[in-house]
Amino acid sequence: MSTSTTDHVGEHSNKTALLVRRIVAYTVLCILTFLCLYPFLVMIINATRSHPDIQKGFKVTIGGAFGSNFKNVFNNTDIPLINGLRNSLIVSGCCTILSTYFSALTAYGIHVYEFRLKKFAFAFILVIMMVPAQVSALGFYRMMYDLELTNNLIPLIIPSIAAPSTFFFMKQYMESSLPLEIVEASRIDGCNEFRTFNTIVMPIMKPAMAVQGIFTFVANWNNYFIPSLLIDKKEMKTLPIMVAQLRNADFVKFDMGQVYMMIFIAIIPVIVVYLALSKFIIRGIALGSVKG
Amino acid sequence: MASSNKHKSISYAKWGYFFIIPFFVVYAAFQLYPMFSTIRDSFYSKMTVGLIEYPEKFVGLDNYTNLFKEGDIFTYFGNTFIIWIIGFIPQIFVSLLLAAWFTDIRLKLKAQGFFKVVIYLPNIIMAAAVSMLFFAIFSDIGPINDIYKSISGSEEPYQFFGHITSTRLIIAIINFIMWFGNTTILLMAAIMGVDPALYEAAEIDGASPSQTFWQITIPSIRPILIFVLVTSLIGGVQMYDIPQIITNGTGSPVRSSMTVVMYLNNQISVGKNYGKAGTISVVLFLVAAILSLAVAAINSKDQIAENRAKKLKKKKMKGAYRI
Numbered sequence: 001m002s003t004s005t006t007d008h009v010g011e012h013s014n015k016t017a018l019l020v021r022r023i024v025a026y027t028v029l030c031i032l033t034f035l036c037l038y039p040f041l042v043m044i045i046n047a048t049r050s051h052p053d054i055q056k057g058f059k060v061t062i063g064g065a066f067g068s069n070f071k072n073v074f075n076n077t078d079i080p081l082i083n084g085l086r087n088s089l090i091v092s093g094c095c096t097i098l099s100t101y102f103s104a105l106t107a108y109g110i111h112v113y114e115f116r117l118k119k120f121a122f123a124f125i126l127v128i129m130m131v132p133a134q135v136s137a138l139g140f141y142r143m144m145y146d147l148e149l150t151n152n153l154i155p156l157i158i159p160s161i162a163a164p165s166t167f168f169f170m171k172q173y174m175e176s177s178l179p180l181e182i183v184e185a186s187r188i189d190g191c192n193e194f195r196t197f198n199t200i201v202m203p204i205m206k207p208a209m210a211v212q213g214i215f216t217f218v219a220n221w222n223n224y225f226i227p228s229l230l231i232d233k234k235e236m237k238t239l240p241i242m243v244a245q246l247r248n249a250d251f252v253k254f255d256m257g258q259v260y261m262m263i264f265i266a267i268i269p270v271i272v273v274y275l276a277l278s279k280f281i282i283r284g285i286a287l288g289s290v291k292g
Numbered sequence: 293m294a295s296s297n298k299h300k301s302i303s304y305a306k307w308g309y310f311f312i313i314p315f316f317v318v319y320a321a322f323q324l325y326p327m328f329s330t331i332r333d334s335f336y337s338k339m340t341v342g343l344i345e346y347p348e349k350f351v352g353l354d355n356y357t358n359l360f361k362e363g364d365i366f367t368y369f370g371n372t373f374i375i376w377i378i379g380f381i382p383q384i385f386v387s388l389l390l391a392a393w394f395t396d397i398r399l400k401l402k403a404q405g406f407f408k409v410v411i412y413l414p415n416i417i418m419a420a421a422v423s424m425l426f427f428a429i430f431s432d433i434g435p436i437n438d439i440y441k442s443i444s445g446s447e448e449p450y451q452f453f454g455h456i457t458s459t460r461l462i463i464a465i466i467n468f469i470m471w472f473g474n475t476t477i478l479l480m481a482a483i484m485g486v487d488p489a490l491y492e493a494a495e496i497d498g499a500s501p502s503q504t505f506w507q508i509t510i511p512s513i514r515p516i517l518i519f520v521l522v523t524s525l526i527g528g529v530q531m532y533d534i535p536q537i538i539t540n541g542t543g544s545p546v547r548s549s550m551t552v553v554m555y556l557n558n559q560i561s562v563g564k565n566y567g568k569a570g571t572i573s574v575v576l577f578l579v580a581a582i583l584s585l586a587v588a589a590i591n592s593k594d595q596i597a598e599n600r601a602k603k604l605k606k607k608k609m610k611g612a613y614r615i
Contacts, residue, residue, distance in 0.1 A: 018398060021501065025393045025401060032386070033410045036469060039425045042435055046428075058435030102314050109311025113304055121312055128319070130584035131327075132530050134553050135577040138333060138560055138569045139326025155322075162319035193307040222418040224533045225553070229561055240420040244537050247424060259428060263421045274416050278409045285412070285474060286481035 046260040054256045069261040078249075079242050080234055081262060088239040091153055091227075092220040095160035099216045100209045102161045107170035108197055112183055122171075129164040134225065141229050151233040156226065166212045173208035211284035214277060218270055239266045327577075333570030340564035355571040364555065365575060371543070372551040375460050375535070376528030379467035384520065387472050391479035392505055397491075411473035419470065419533035426466055427453070427538055456548040459539065463549060466534050475520055482516040483509055518590050526583045529576065532557070552576055 046054050049063030073081055110122050144155045178201065186196045202209075224240040231237055237245075243266050246259050274281060334355055338348040359365055390411070394404055401407075414422060430436050432449040440450050452458045486509065494504045510517070532553040535543065541558070543550025556576065559569035 021399060022401070025399060028386075028389070029393075029401075029407050032390075032472075033407065036410050036414055036473075039422065039429060042429055043425055055433055057438045102318075106312045106315040109308045113308030113311070115305040115308040118308060121316070125315075128323070130526070130580065130587070131323075132526070132576065132580050134530055134532070134556060135573050135580070136323050136326040136330055137556070138566060138573050139329035140322065141560055142329065142333075142566065143326055159318060159322040162315050162323065167315070193304070194310075197311070218416050222416075222420070224418075224420050224536075225557070229557070240418055240533075243418065243420045243424050247427060247537050247540050256428070256433070259424070263424055267417050267421045270416055270418070271413070274413065275409070278412075279405070281416070282408055282412060282477060285477045 043260050043264055046256065047264045049257060051255045051257045054260075065257055066261075069257040072255065073258050073261045073265065076258065078234070079245055079262070080237075081242065081265065083235050084237055084239045084242045085265070087153060087236060088221055091156045091238060092217045094157045095220040096213045096217045098157065099160040099163040099166050100213045103163050103166035103212065104170045104202065104205050104209060105197065106167050107174055108201055111171060111174045111178065112180065125164050125167055129168060137226065137229060140226070144230055150230050151236045152230075153236065155230055156220075156223075156238075160216070160220070163216070166216060169212050170205065170208055173205065177208075178204055211280065214273065214281055215284065217273075221270055242266070330570050330573045333566050334574045335567075336570075337567045338565075339567065351567070355567045359568065359571050359575070365552070365572065367547070368550050368552045368555045369579075371460075371548060372529060372531055375463050375467070375549065375551070376525065376531065378460060378464035379471070380521075380524055380528070383468050383472045383475055383524075384517075386468075387475035387479050387520075390472075390476045391483055392509060394476070394480050395483045396501070398501075408473075408477065411476060413473070414470045415474045417470075419466075420537055422466055422470060423534045423537040426462055430462055453538070454545060456545055459545065459549050463535050463538055466538075467528075467531070471524070475524075478520060479513065479516065482513040486512040515590060519587060522583055522587045522590065526580055526587075529579055529583070 041060075042058065045060065045062060046058075047069060048066040050065035050068065053063055053065065106125075110118055140155070144150055144152075149155050182200060182204070183196060186200050187193075191200070222240060223238075224244065227238050228241050228244065231241060243263060246254065246262060335350060335352060336348050337346070337351045337355065339346050393399055393401055394408075428434055430452040432451065436452070437449040441447070444450075450458075452462060490508050490512065491504065494508055499507070530553055531551045535549045535551050536554050536557070539549050541554065541562075543554055552572065553576070556569055556572045559565045559572060563569075
């Protein structure tokens with residue numbers, strides 16, 4: 001009997017403790033939510049306000065200058081934003097297609113076929129996965145300089161064919177979801193190897209390619225280090241270089257409405273994609289983490 | 293029959309090479325060759341001062357001795373490490389807390405999907421844009437200075453980017469905001485992978501939430517915690533975008549926010565001192581390689597940790613029976 005009383009009392013105190021813990025948890029989560037969203041809130045509000053308005057101080061009210069800021073940003077000849085959007089879209093789009101296709105192709109080559117260098121090739125890719133891109137930046141820069149490919153989008157696109165971490169993700173996905181019997185069957189039907197890959201394997205790989213495609217697109221959209229080394233002509237700049245340029249310009253004299261508007265335009269495509277596919281993306285992070 | 297099978301497999305083998313060739317050709321041309329030419333450059337002196345281009349000359353290890361004698365590299369590694377650690381400590385702490393809360397069955401937090409989407413959001417946004425936003429927010433005419441002025445009553449704005457501590461702190465805060473969501477999700481996946489029987493045993497034992505956390509969750513996810521630590525450290529060594537934009541490439545005040553990669557970038561594009569840049573690259577490569585080897589060594593110890601977790605589980609079970 002006594003035990004049941006203790007249990008009852010214990011349960012009661014447990015409930016209070018649980019309530020307290022819930023309150024603490026929600027409070028911390030709300031603070032973190034505020035911290036994460038505050039910069040973007042400031043950005044959105046200030047993108048709608050004019051420069052003199054912003055200088056008077058921050059207010060949590062939407063201003064009426066969204067249209068004029070938007071127009072001014074696109075009319076700014078020092079920072080041709082239309083070119084930036086175009087260049088970023090070309091680079092990110094091409095990288096996404098090349099990187100996912102060739103990573104799947106490489107993973108397929110190593111997954112399905114038996115050949116002498118197979119083990120070496122796999123180990124090699126695992127090792128290079130850890131090499132930071134900055135280590136070869138000097139050589140890459142000088143090589144592109146010699147080839148006269150600076151101020152060109154090609155050196156930002158072609159290297160994405162060799163993407164070790166995308167390859168690794170594809171390889172893992174194939175191990176779990178690509179039965180070799182399907183390949184056998186298509187061989188018996190007289191399909192050649194390359195066509196088998198394109199028509200039979202690619203559709204199976206769609207989910208993995210979608211997840212990696214999103215990550216590749218975002219990574220290239222945001223990439224700053226290598227593009228900033230190679231590009232200094234304003235028509236060829238990508239968005240991150242243009243955003244960084246706002247800092248180079250004499251900041252205090254700059255039209256702040258335009259600054260916020262430009263940042264807004266640079267990040268809004270990624271935010272829209274993210275919100276639309278967030279479930280997909282968050283699941284993808286946890287999956288990608290298995291790579292170890 | 294057997295021989296025809298063998299023949300088949302030989303004829304397929306060439307397809308393996310065809311399929312992996314594009315990757316390796318591109319990697320060799322755009323990564324491997326530049327890497328070797330970078331290493332080569334570290335043994336040569338080549339620089340452009342003003343309009344005068346000095347001819348290339350083999351200098352052996354002179355670049356290395358000069359780099360270490362000059363000592364800037366140590367300062368910049370130090371800066372990088374300080375900024376990294378200020379961001380990483382709250383990051384791992386908050387991420388662990390959130391991961392534990394999100395996976396707690398008794399706590400049953402609502403709107404988890406919403407919170408996860410929000411905390412991961414900063415990670416996908418352009419670091420250049422986030423840095424620029426923070427620069428604007430903390431600038432003399434930004435909203436934070438409005439708050440500062442109204443609290444302190446002073447007319448003068450506080451120059452956040454004129455002080456060493458506040459500049460480093462802001463860079464670390466940006467790092468924290470951009471990465472804690474990512475770490476939370478990794479740790480959540482790790483915690484969800486822990487054997488539920490362990491938690492059941494703890495509940496039977498009447499363990500408090502904090503006891504469960506410290507004595508079951510932490511030891512069970514230890515390998516992943518170390519993985520997070522070391523990968524974050526490798527990422528930290530490469531820190532570039534945020535301090536570069538916040539300080540406009542100067543690392544100001546008095547180069548206290550200059551990171552190693554900013555130093556490298558300065559030697560390539562501003563200083564045009566390719567010998568020195570090559571040397572910095574090699575040092576950076578060695579540091580990253582050592583850290584990566586640490587990851588590999590820890591991953592191979594995963595098995596040991598798993599065994600330990602199993603032992604712990606046995607102990608817990610025994611404990612449960614004893615009561």
